[in-house]
Amino acid sequence: MTGDDLREACGVFGIWQDPAAFTKAYWGAFSLQHRGQESAGVAVMNEGKIAVAKGMGLLQDAVKLDAALRGSAAISHVRYSTTGESSAMNAQPLLMHTRFGPLALAHNGNLVNHERLRRQLEAEGAIFQGTSDSEVLAHLVARRPESDLATALKEAARQLSGGFAFVVLSREGVFGIRDPLGIRPLVLGRIPGGAWVLASETCAFDMVGAHMMREVEPGELVRITASGVESVRFAERMAERACAFEVIYFARPDSLAQGESMHLKRRLLGKQLALEAPAPADVVVGVPDSSLPAAMGYAEASGLPFDFGLVKNRYIARTFIAPDPEWRAQGVQLKLSAVKEVVEGRRVALIDDSLVRGTTSRHIVRLLRSAGAKEVHMRIASPPYRDPCHYGIDTSRAGELAARHLSLEALTARVGADSLAFLSPEGLMAALGSDRWCLACFGRGYPVPVEEEEDG
Ligand code: SF4
Structure with a gap:
């Protein structure tokens, strides 16, 4: 992401x-x-x-x-x-x-x-x-x-x-x-x-x-x-009930969660995803930087080659990470570029750590296609994000959560991929290694009752 x-x-x-x-x-x-x-x-x-x-x-x-x-x-x-x-x-x-x-x-x-x-x-x-x-x-x-x-x-x-x-x-x-x-x-x-x-x-x-x-x-x-x-x-x-999204996306890969490396846990998420949702692809590409460990894990488990088919522009001004929705769609085009030599004429397994609104994914799929990718099979290293977080993560309002309202077919069409698949909640728990995690945003129930709607 x-x-x-x-x-x-x-x-x-x-x-x-x-x-x-x-x-x-x-x-x-x-x-x-x-x-x-x-x-x-x-x-x-x-x-x-x-x-x-x-x-x-x-x-x-x-x-x-x-x-x-x-x-x-x-x-x-x-x-x-x-x-x-x-x-x-x-x-x-x-x-x-x-x-x-x-x-x-x-x-x-x-x-x-x-x-x-x-x-x-x-x-x-x-x-x-x-x-x-x-x-x-x-x-x-x-x-x-x-x-x-x-x-x-x-x-x-x-x-x-x-x-x-x-x-x-x-x-x-x-x-x-x-x-x-x-x-x-x-x-x-x-x-x-x-x-x-x-x-x-x-x-x-x-x-x-x-x-x-x-x-x-x-x-x-x-x-x-x-x-x-x-x-x-x-x-x-x-x-x-630690936040599972710390492992999926938020924490830095060199940090530890419950004593274990975030980087290694993300690789495990990718491996589990490859077992659950194989893709008919020639190369595995991760969305930099947060999805690269999952993409590496996916490549390891699937036997497909991993490559850097997307690169991140390191010099994006703060404007593009400000909480202004109007800048978001614009920002992604400036944040990422596709590497033509990696994706041209090939079937790409595109690994992302999560899918929330789907708008970013759509831009990335488009980028890969314009760089010549023959097919794009999107694989998400976490389950569909259905319910808003009330414990300190801004996931936008429930109405913007794509997986809450759209079927898998409709979501696939929205992102413009040839196929789309998510990690299952069971697969997530298997990769995380215990049930000591909050999975509320994946439809698994809020561990602390939500009293009131916050304004964030
Ligand atoms: S609901 Fe919030 S705290 Fe729980 S896993 Fe999701 S993002 Fe983390």
């Missing part, structure tokens, strides 16, 4: 007790940039005060590295909005002044009960700075009667529902909070002999020289202070 159809909510990073906290939080967020390109920010604790640098756009535009905010603890954030408009007021980290002192907060995910909580809080006099759901946690914490921050955060987290991962910077430490089903990812790492770090993905650890220690458990709050890491449960243990 080229990134036009599905967008990750956000990426978060936190570090405690490191003299280069700002720089490491900056580079941590930099390595998570694929999770959100609308706004970015870093918050740094120095002598009991928090300074925040944030703004719209990519991290390099939003925060100048030479801002050199000093401090020994920091959190950072990259954002794509799912709830709340895309504007500077919703850029994170958010800074709140509470009786616990200043708190900075960064959030990935979506709270399905945020509208109700927000209405309640506003009725009690809370004044929100922005329109995102992330502020709800800060207001809940500020109103808790407990005298220590960890307990107040724990009790506030109990009130949240949905898929969420928070990092919170305070005078006493950095906190990490992961939703009770572990829908959104959060991992804990350590720089050897040095600071503890939290991140949405392990690729951020590699960037700052940290080692993966473990995943923050679903329903767990971790408190990182001068005495080390303390674990507090705020929800009962339940069967984990």
Whole structure:
């Protein structure tokens, strides 16, 4: 997928007790940039005060590295909005002044009960700075009667529902909070002999020289202070339901999910797809970059040659990844080119990781045909995407989800392929290796009841 159809909510990073906290939080967020390109920010604790640098756009535009905010603890954030408009007021980290002192907060995910909580809080006099759901946690914490921050955060987290991962910077430490089903990812790492770090993905650890220690458990709050890491449960243990789309598309291939390589898992998806949906083709081509591991797996299992029949233009301006539907169709033509020498006169098995609206796929099939492909057999390394996500992924509205409304025949006609086939939900679970995954968007039911329609 080229990134036009599905967008990750956000990426978060936190570090405690490191003299280069700002720089490491900056580079941590930099390595998570694929999770959100609308706004970015870093918050740094120095002598009991928090300074925040944030703004719209990519991290390099939003925060100048030479801002050199000093401090020994920091959190950072990259954002794509799912709830709340895309504007500077919703850029994170958010800074709140509470009786616990200043708190900075960064959030990935979506709270399905945020509208109700927000209405309640506003009725009690809370004044929100922005329109995102992330502020709800800060207001809940500020109103808790407990005298220590960890307990107040724990009790506030109990009130949240949905898929969420928070990092919170305070005078006493950095906190990490992961939703009770572990829908959104959060991992804990350590720089050897040095600071503890939290991140949405392990690729951020590699960037700052940290080692993966473990995943923050679903329903767990971790408190990182001068005495080390303390674990507090705020929800009962339940069967984990991690977002399967992290593996299919969102996470960087060099990150780990449930301890296993994303790249290798994507290859397995491709292998499984080849077993379920062989194609009468001469060459296997993947949609760069996210579908290449699945295409390699497909080629391995089918015995067909893999080749780079599509190349990505690396120099697309940010405009084309902005959340503006009018630019999407235009953007894909500029993002990808077909390699004539690979596809001309050949039957192409085109592997994509997912199909959401189908408009991107149509453009890609057209590209291959104009480069001389004799036939295009499209194979999707995930099941049909039928239901919108309510846990922090912007999948657009249900009406735009092609597989929800169209038969396989109609979908094949829409994308203009000679044939089209998807990985089955059973095949997806077999490739993922367990049933600890959220598959709600594939019609398998929402693991957290959806209270209300969000506006994202
Ligand atoms: S509904 Fe789909 S995209 Fe949303 S959390 Fe579940 S698997 Fe991920």
